[in-house]
Amino acid sequence: MAPVGEKEDGGLYLDDLKVGQTFLSGTHALDEAQIIAFASSFDPQPFHTDAAAAEDTFFKGLAASGWHTASVSMKLLVSSANISGGLIGAGAEITWPRATRANDVLQVETEVVDIKESRSRPDRGIVTIRSVTRNQNNESLQIMISRLVVPRRT
């Protein structure tokens, strides 16, 4: 990507975004192998790595790590929200109201909820977005509020 604000890259600038604007992602089909592979590297707990052992746990069956749900959601967001300079997160708040399961097909709907110009850096601003990750039954698996650094047009 180009340095912030330096040149056009076809993406949206702060000036192009409006509160209430939405982005709908494509879909990602999970499966047991993906859940176990991710969790084996990053969240090695029986309810994320072993379908049989998971039956007797809090989750009553294999569940994806919340960080796996977050990471797949990021992949979907990257391909659906074309922000100039890329999606650069300053921070996020996440809740997981429901476990993500091996047969879930994930999709992310994102809404722009706040836009603030930077006081100290006139070439950029902070855009707050709310992204809801749902499965094929329209059940919410993750709700994420995140703050992105977005360049202004020069």
Next chain:
Amino acid sequence: MAPVGEKEDGGLYLDDLKVGQTFLSGTHALDEAQIIAFASSFDPQPFHTDAAAAEDTFFKGLAASGWHTASVSMKLLVSSANISGGLIGAGAEITWPRATRANDVLQVETEVVDIKESRSRPDRGIVTIRSVTRNQNNESLQIMISRLVVPRRT
């Protein structure tokens, strides 16, 4: 793991935790290959996947996806905080004050900041922890406040 509160598994129960208690993890050495592999699957943007292209971006060099930092931090946390029934997150707030780089060695220090018994479910409570991920220079890369579901002793 055992159903919540059903039997001992050697881990800590809500009753064993105290505000101010800390857990220090082991370390995880990142490298360029890990950063690129994670980002290729979950955050495919040039500043996370291409060291040369990353030079001309906001990050001025290859940086790990924030979700990669979060995921490695989770792995370190799982092996350092032995909670009965496992680490079951209800939600989290994350900030990334500094980019994670390819030569960083990550370590997570976690502090118990709040303990609340559940009103509706007397067999469990919610423990709020603050986890700081630092590199080998003691620079903070990630600050995460998360809420865990923790069983009480029966």
